[in-house]
Amino acid sequence: MKHEVLAIRHVHFEDLGSLELVLGDRGHLVRYLDVGRGRIAAPNPLDPSLLVVLGGPIGAYEDAQYPHLAPLLSMLKKRIAAGLPTLGICLGSQLIARALGARVYSSGALELGWSPLALTEAGRASPLNHLDSVPVFHWHGDTFDLPEGATLLASTETCAHQAFSWGEHVLALQCHAEVLTDRFENWLITYPGDIAQSGATVAGLREATARHGAALETAARAMFGEWLDRFPGAPRSA
Template sequence: MKHEVLAIRHVYFEDLGSLELVLGDRGLPVRYLDVGRGPIEAPNPLDPSLLVVLGGPIGAFEDAHYPHLAPLLSMLEKRIAAGLPTIGICLGSQLIARALGARVYPSGKLELGWSPLTLTDAGRASALRHLEADGASVPVFHWHGDTFDLPKDATLLASTHMCAHQAFTWGEHVLALQCHPEVLVERFESWLVAYPGDVAKSGTTVAALREETARHGAKLERAARAMFGEWLDRFTVDAR
């Protein structure tokens, strides 16, 4: 296994964000594999210390439109079966759910904006506990219109009023996050420029999202770095 993180990226600004800062503190190099730039050769999913599948605006069930999804699902199946650390964020969480045999489908509503998670008892006992500070939940960023059924043998960690399945673990080595705890304030403007149609459909505004991000972003960055760090501490995902 290589002391390297492989991040599957669908959109250039939906990157590792605060997770990349945590990995940098641990001396772990990150390699991005950008899909959508022509044919790609699927790497060996067992090579990296950590595999992260990031977000994007496509559906995890749209194989007929996006041929990279089938080999990506195969990678996830092999990696999960091997018991290796794997994280999915937004689209990545949906692909993990699908790799574990769960249904992924349009939810019929767009969850877009800042709102806190409601942690389960298992969530409060997990690294997600950092998303609750001094008894109050830290607002987390959301941007998705699809959802998934909870995979068999998965442990639900968090929900929101709009989405019952916001985060889950499967075994000790898989973490799936429907929300976007990784988002960084300094990179947020790209989201607003890229997806104005979603903003209009959601009923919010660019100005409101910008203001909420300025208000909540720094607190989320601190909480997310602590969360990702604690989760990684369970594995030898460290080059130091």
């Protein structure tokens, strides 16, 4: 298996974050495919050692408005069926849920800010154990039904389905465990409408990120590292 990671990116600053740091330590070559700058159907989804679909401010169900979604879903279905490591974050998790046959829809509430996850028993036995009691960052208004055969790993009061696994090779995270403190200002500049709608403030989010960001970065790197260790042949830390 090649050690190249393919990350599907919708917004330039919603990148791999902490995961990219872990991958760099382990010798993975990371390649971003920016939606809108290339044909989404071009890559062979079976080639990379890891496929990651990142977040973005669109709905996973808005096929008519965003024609890249159909080929992206096809890529995910082929990848998952082949038993290859696949990760989705926020919009990416919703697309994985949809690729597995689950419904994705508006939750009716915007979950925006920092709060800890409530891990299930399976979540505590998974790599998400590193996130136990650690506030993580949330920014989403959509949710999904749990796909058939999936294992629920975490919830919050606002969002029952925060994270799930499907088999050993698929991990879907509704929250932004990957976020890095030194890149957070981009969120505040780009999405002021969401912040106002949620009732949060720029100053409050900035302060909370300064307070919780370092702990999340440490926990997320440990979580992503433990998850990568599950796959034979994946580069490991020295």
